[in-house]
Amino acid sequence: MSILTVTDADYVLASELQIDHVDNLQTAPSMSLRDVVEATFENHPQGSVITALHDEAAALHQRSDSLIAGYPMIYLQYIDGKPFNPSSSVYATYAQTAYQIPIWMWGQRDASQAMADTADKGALLFAGAIRHEMAGLVRTALWNLRLVENRRMLADEVYTVSEQLFTSVKRRVELGDLALSDQLLAESDLLEKQSLLTQAEAAVMDTRRSYINLTRLEKMPANFTEILSNRKEIVDIHPAVAAANAMIEKEQAHVDYQRTSKQGNQPTIALGTQEEKLAQLSGGWFHEMNVIVQIPIGGDDYNAPFVAQANLLLNQKLAERNQLLRQLEKALHEAEHTLAVDRKTLAIAEQRKQLAEKQIGMGRLAFENGEIQLIDYLKILTIAQAAIRDAHEKAILVERDIAFYNQVVGVTP
Template sequence: MHRISTRGRWPGLCAWALAWAAWPNLATGAAEPAPTLSLPQAFERAWARQPEAQALPERRASGLAQREASRAWTPEPVAVEASVRSDRWHRREGAQELEVGVAVPLWLPGERERAQGLAEAQLQAVDARALLAQWQLAQALRERWWALQRDREDLRAAQERLQASQALADDVARRVQAGDLSRADRHQADAARAQAQAEQALAQAQAVASEQALRALLGLAPGEPLQPADAPEPEPAPDAAVPAHPLLQALAAQAASAQRAEALAAAQSRANPELTLLQGRDRSARGEPSAGSVTLGLRWPLGRSERHRATLSAAAAERTELEAQLARERERVDAERHSAAAALVAARAVLAAATERARLATETRAFFDKSFRLGETDLPTRLRVDQDAAHAQRELARARIDLNRAIAQQRQSLGLLPQ
């Protein structure tokens, strides 16, 4: 039960602030607790909303169709040819010639095998791009997830600070009326309470902003509850086998596709040849018997065009760029892994120091609280000690969350998805 005092210099503002601080607890007591949402559950929900996830089945279907096309016997479908030649428009002697046949496109030497290799590489690149999109989504989700955890913890600390400052202001007001303290002490207590009110309002606004950012990523309705679990992700074992990084997998798949595309462009030095088979029947004049014939033809384009050289150069440039980018990203990924490991070690050290500081600050506050009640300590010293203790508790809560965030960042640097 929260006390709302109207004594002091700003009674209306104090009552509003305490009522606002009590509202989340009252709302929680009036309704059933919201179900806890784990990080893997949030990741699955966020991934289902991504455009890459929704387009993935069609992209895979396209890759499978391209692979089947590269395995066909001809690079293009067989065409049917038909032609009729007659003299009815000029001589009208009944001469007529009819030809019906098929035109079969042929693969160039080595083209079919290289087309199959390109299709397989592109199909693998589809899955690699999907994994890269998941990894990028995991990074955004982890950042917003732990930002909300930290902002909510700051809000809780600000509410506790406001309640403590209000209790102290009430105690100082009673002692001022009793003549034990001066009005200047009361003003200092009221000023500390006002500062706590401002900190609580800022923390509330920051927590709302972080919650809305996470809601937008998850696609939650305005009235849908959001209670993220504060459990950390499992920390990877130092000797555990780590799969290839999604970013490096995607770049390697793109580089392999570019290499296969360059090989295919080198094989496609000219247009595809065509084999034609025609069945014909003709007569020289009206009343003459018809004669049949079979025609077998081969169409083979000659020479290399400037368009082929341009295509080959563009494919080579794409391959070179992707291979260079892959080498640079591999170096950057290695550096990020070392940085994440160092940050995790630092987070553990900060948590240990913050735990010790919070313990000492809490004990010190208890000492000065007792001495203040006995009149052995002045109010400014008591306010300073309270502020130090509150700051130490807030830094301890932040250090716990920062350790969980450091574990998440290490998993992110290793290319591991939430689990």
């Protein structure tokens, strides 16, 4: 036998070609797409950011609920005239004590409450935006997995056909019906299909690992197809847009709060006592009530940079929202176009698949009857199998396009 001829021991069954997987991904019929999204969201690192946003909102509410506008202080003052008048019998001694309380400026507490309310809203909508982002990642991971598993399945079928063909050719060579060169050609084709199947298995393994890494799950839903949304444009309830608008409202409330503040120079009320003693009088201390009201005036020039800084943050959020809308509008156009094209090409691919199945049958009969050479039959198989593979893949791509369209218009499972 030729040194180029491969023995039967060199060939294995398709099931034995599978690469040992390090993962254990199982299909769960009862699991839904929503279940996967929720599990991914709960395990995502952004959860700490969401918690921090809720903590910020709680702190702002605590400030707004307070009856005072800052830190209260104890005021103590002692004045003694004797050290400067040691030889005089006329001097006075004073002792003052007071509890000083900062009070809200006009409209400042309402502005603080608005900051707290918008922070609450922003935290909730930010969580919704992250959940929607996770939905997009999960959709991509699942449909990538569906694609590579389909390719692996078709590679398995193609390998089986090639294996059967090799067995048939080898038998006919032994009977003297075909030349040894035909057996070598069939062997080469089988090795090629074996390599493709191994590569398909490796792709499945890598994609499964990506899914597990993202979701932290070892299960996937059996069915995750979706119904196409009837939304035709990007609306304000889109999770990402809603979160961006909430951030704008929060920064606007911050600007309003800065305009009503004096950067720590709050109005204050001090309530206390004043003790007074005159040296020329033989009596003791005079007890008096002390009320002090401090009201800051002016200072807008000093406060202007703080307002400007808050306004800068507001405009940054506005720019980010507008940029987001542009990106979503572009993505929507691409999603619509891709879905329309894939639907049309799917119809063509289905027709090609039907023709390919007929060509395979006719080619096999022609080869068995000696009407065509093996190399011509292999060409027919290659073209026909590519058409069948394309039809299967187009069907998956249309379903994936629907999921991606829903993602773009803001549908969260």
